[in-house]
Amino acid sequence: MAAFARRIERLRPSLVREILAAAASSDIISLAGGLPAAETLQAPAMPADGWQQYGQSEGDMPLRIAVSELLDSRGLECPAGRIMLTTGSQQALDLAAKLLIDEGTRVACENPTYLAALQVFRLFGADLREVDSGMAGPAPDAIAKCFAEGAPNMFYAMPSISNPTGGIWSEDARRALVERCDRAGTVLVEDDPYRETSAGPHPAPLVGSLKRAPWIHMGSFSKSLLPGIRLGFLAASEDLFPLLVRLKQGADLHSSRLSQAIALADLRDPARDRRLARLQAIYGERLEAFAGALRQELPMAGWAKPSGGMFVWARLPGRDTSALLDPCMKAGVAFLPGRECSPAGGLGDWMRLNFTACDPERSREGLARIRRCLEELRSSI
Amino acid sequence: MAAFARRIERLRPSLVREILAAAASSDIISLAGGLPAAETLQAPAMPADGWQQYGQSEGDMPLRIAVSELLDSRGLECPAGRIMLTTGSQQALDLAAKLLIDEGTRVACENPTYLAALQVFRLFGADLREVDSGMAGPAPDAIAKCFAEGAPNMFYAMPSISNPTGGIWSEDARRALVERCDRAGTVLVEDDPYRETSAGPHPAPLVGSLKRAPWIHMGSFSKSLLPGIRLGFLAASEDLFPLLVRLKQGADLHSSRLSQAIALADLRDPARDRRLARLQAIYGERLEAFAGALRQELPMAGWAKPSGGMFVWARLPGRDTSALLDPCMKAGVAFLPGRECSPAGGLGDWMRLNFTACDPERSREGLARIRRCLEELRSSI
Numbered sequence: 001m002a003a004f005a006r007r008i009e010r011l012r013p014s015l016v017r018e019i020l021a022a023a024a025s026s027d028i029i030s031l032a033g034g035l036p037a038a039e040t041l042q043a044p045a046m047p048a049d050g051w052q053q054y055g056q057s058e059g060d061m062p063l064r065i066a067v068s069e070l071l072d073s074r075g076l077e078c079p080a081g082r083i084m085l086t087t088g089s090q091q092a093l094d095l096a097a098k099l100l101i102d103e104g105t106r107v108a109c110e111n112p113t114y115l116a117a118l119q120v121f122r123l124f125g126a127d128l129r130e131v132d133s134g135m136a137g138p139a140p141d142a143i144a145k146c147f148a149e150g151a152p153n154m155f156y157a158m159p160s161i162s163n164p165t166g167g168i169w170s171e172d173a174r175r176a177l178v179e180r181c182d183r184a185g186t187v188l189v190e191d192d193p194y195r196e197t198s199a200g201p202h203p204a205p206l207v208g209s210l211k212r213a214p215w216i217h218m219g220s221f222s223k224s225l226l227p228g229i230r231l232g233f234l235a236a237s238e239d240l241f242p243l244l245v246r247l248k249q250g251a252d253l254h255s256s257r258l259s260q261a262i263a264l265a266d267l268r269d270p271a272r273d274r275r276l277a278r279l280q281a282i283y284g285e286r287l288e289a290f291a292g293a294l295r296q297e298l299p300m301a302g303w304a305k306p307s308g309g310m311f312v313w314a315r316l317p318g319r320d321t322s323a324l325l326d327p328c329m330k331a332g333v334a335f336l337p338g339r340e341c342s343p344a345g346g347l348g349d350w351m352r353l354n355f356t357a358c359d360p361e362r363s364r365e366g367l368a369r370i371r372r373c374l375e376e377l378r379s380s381i
Numbered sequence: 382m383a384a385f386a387r388r389i390e391r392l393r394p395s396l397v398r399e400i401l402a403a404a405a406s407s408d409i410i411s412l413a414g415g416l417p418a419a420e421t422l423q424a425p426a427m428p429a430d431g432w433q434q435y436g437q438s439e440g441d442m443p444l445r446i447a448v449s450e451l452l453d454s455r456g457l458e459c460p461a462g463r464i465m466l467t468t469g470s471q472q473a474l475d476l477a478a479k480l481l482i483d484e485g486t487r488v489a490c491e492n493p494t495y496l497a498a499l500q501v502f503r504l505f506g507a508d509l510r511e512v513d514s515g516m517a518g519p520a521p522d523a524i525a526k527c528f529a530e531g532a533p534n535m536f537y538a539m540p541s542i543s544n545p546t547g548g549i550w551s552e553d554a555r556r557a558l559v560e561r562c563d564r565a566g567t568v569l570v571e572d573d574p575y576r577e578t579s580a581g582p583h584p585a586p587l588v589g590s591l592k593r594a595p596w597i598h599m600g601s602f603s604k605s606l607l608p609g610i611r612l613g614f615l616a617a618s619e620d621l622f623p624l625l626v627r628l629k630q631g632a633d634l635h636s637s638r639l640s641q642a643i644a645l646a647d648l649r650d651p652a653r654d655r656r657l658a659r660l661q662a663i664y665g666e667r668l669e670a671f672a673g674a675l676r677q678e679l680p681m682a683g684w685a686k687p688s689g690g691m692f693v694w695a696r697l698p699g700r701d702t703s704a705l706l707d708p709c710m711k712a713g714v715a716f717l718p719g720r721e722c723s724p725a726g727g728l729g730d731w732m733r734l735n736f737t738a739c740d741p742e743r744s745r746e747g748l749a750r751i752r753r754c755l756e757e758l759r760s761s762i
Binding site: 002003004005006007008011012013014015019020021024033034035036038041042043044045046049051053054056057086087088090091093094098099100101102105116119120122123152153185187216222226227228229230231239240243245246247249250251252253255256257258259262303 | 384385386388389392393394395397398401402414415416417418419421422423424425426427430432433434435436437438467468469471472474475479480481482483486491497500501504506511534566568587596603607608609610611612620621624626627628630631632634635636638640643
């Protein structure tokens with residue numbers, strides 16, 4: 001009866017949401033989501049009073065300063081005045097889309113890329129253009145080809161540990177994208193949530209190399225602190241930041257100040273480096289165990305070891321992983337089909353496997369269930 | 382250099398944000414914002430573990446059940462399955478706009494109404510239609526006239542304590558809007574954040590009277606618990622809810638689960654009613670003191686005593702309050718000019734005055750500063 005906005009035609013059901021909901025309500029082993037290991041989740045102290053009242057849209061200045069220092073330590077100079085706290089880095093994607101995307105606006109993404117970014121860009125009507133990417137990012141030629149076909153208004157990239165590949169872009173790929181964005185005035189939107197999940201060394205944020213192009217850089221407190229506080233941040237170039245603040249105000253006034261106070265306490269905690277080293281050690285061990293299990297249980301899979309993050313991006317040559325999901329769910333294991341990570345719905349024989357949420361025994365059992373599914377399908381042909 | 386989305390042309394600077402920023406960084410007495418009294422803000426205990434991990438887009442089921450029970454106690458039956466936790470009720474406005482508003486979509490609002498709702502509806506391109514409203518809501522004829530000119534796709538209303546008037550709609554106004562929405566299939570978006578700021582009795586949520594029209598009802602934890610946790614909720618009709626959940630996922634995945642755990646603890650606290658009675662007593666006293674000061678300091682102002690909420694909506698006949706703001710800010714007092722609350726920018730001689738944030742002495746001094754400004758302007762003519 002209600003007349004929906006046109007964008008609602010583009011609002012597809014989220015496969016991930018459905019997988020996660022199914023996995024939460026049953027005995028399914030979920031290798032589908034991107035949940036941190038329970039062992040890494042803190043029980044923080046309640047911060048001192050001062051966070052209870054309404055606050056500024058941009059976030060609280062002490063935390064903005066601390067984030068500015070954090071970015072500085074990563075190699076990106078950005079004053080606190082151009083840092084905003086966001087309700088998860090997901091919100092930064094929503095704000096970027098509101099700022100830059102009309103129906104038909106050309107937006108370039110890696111193929112594969114982060115699926116929830118694709119959902120937001122599609123919702124706002126983006127004309128998605130994909131650039132094939134791998135463990136070392138896209139080939140410079142592929143970037144050049146994308147821009148030659150018509151410069152995108154925005155390029156969304158995860159150059160420092162991608163979701164889903166876990167790769168880090170080569171120097172060549174980084175240089176090629178920066179040059180093209182600078183030449184065309186394309187807004188570089190850099191998503192950098194996974195940096196702290198591995199010890200590095202990590203390259204400096206890519207937006208710092210731009211000379212002219214506008215940019216937005218986004219980070220997260222969900223991967224290395226607490227997803228449940230729903231807090232992320234963005235930094236942006238001077239031309240974009242004030243508009244993003246106004247959009248933020250309309251979106252939710254400001255982010256939880258309690259969450260902000262917890263993040264600030266963590267950034268100021270002298271034991272933070274030790275905590276992160278432990279988290280990185282846990283993830284390193286989980287990855288080793290997962291890699292071993294993957295070699296044994298799915299020897300036909302093609303994959304490369306990620307440099308961090310939470311996923312192994314694996315290929316089952318000749319196999320449609322979207323069609324494989326249903327029997328796997330029935331057999332008690334969930335994963336993310338590669339198609340979901342592909343702007344144009346390609347990569348049908350790939351899958352994204354999470355190695356952080358389940359303990360090694362459970363992960364191995366999940367992979368074994370996938371193997372048994374594959375065997376049954378083969379014998380039933 | 383960047384090409385912005387067309388909606389950015391409609392993204393005006395927020396006067397309120399600027400007033401609040403100025404007021405925060407100086408000795409300005411702010412009667413402009415809508416901040417709860419500091420005396421009402423709690424220092425909650427840190428909830429038990431369980432909130433740290435990622436959660437469901439809709440929010441945590443125990444809290445959804447508790448909100449469903451809360452709404453039931455207010456006279457609105459809505460199952461927990463159609464309750465969503467939002468990042469402040471501001472986010473519910475953003476989700477409603479995404480769902481329902483394209484460029485040129487007809488959206489009806491009261492005149493005056495909540496200014497941040499206007500900002501969001503404008504951003505998405507609404508063709509705003511206003512219905513003159515007062516302490517008892519709009520006249521039924523005014524509602525009829527609005528629909529006769531072409532049914533709006535959405536009607537945004539605050540029937541149970543409005544921002545800015547503090548009024549409660551009459552039975553006639555309520556019946557008229559419900560009938561029209563049902564007949565036209567207009568989505569009724571009911572904003573109900575202030576109910577708990579006064580003892581009542583309060584009418585049941587209006588959406589519960591609809592027979593056919595789709596609806597969204599939104600509530601807040603900011604006015605009677607803690608603004609700093611940035612948490613609100615929405616309930617919606619069956620046809621709208623699943624779409625709102627998908628939009629919520631794209632906006633920020635889900636709201637802070639720490640905030641949700643604090644709200645749940647409060648709703649389960651046997652002392653909650655006592656706490657609210659105390660809050661209502663504080664606000665009642667502040668309102669009495671404010672009304673007395675207003676009579677003394679601005680005897681020329683026309684206003685009616687609000688039934689709750691945080692504002693007195695006052696008229697200075699023949700005076701352009703937008704032009705008055707600047708000299709008042711210089712004299713150390715801020716208020717919200719009526720124009721900001723008006724869809725078509727009318728109501729130029731009205732002003733919204735907050736009575737909850739400042740203590741009575743400071744509020745009286747604020748009103749005295751407005752009086753002195755008016756006197757100076759008069760003598761300088």
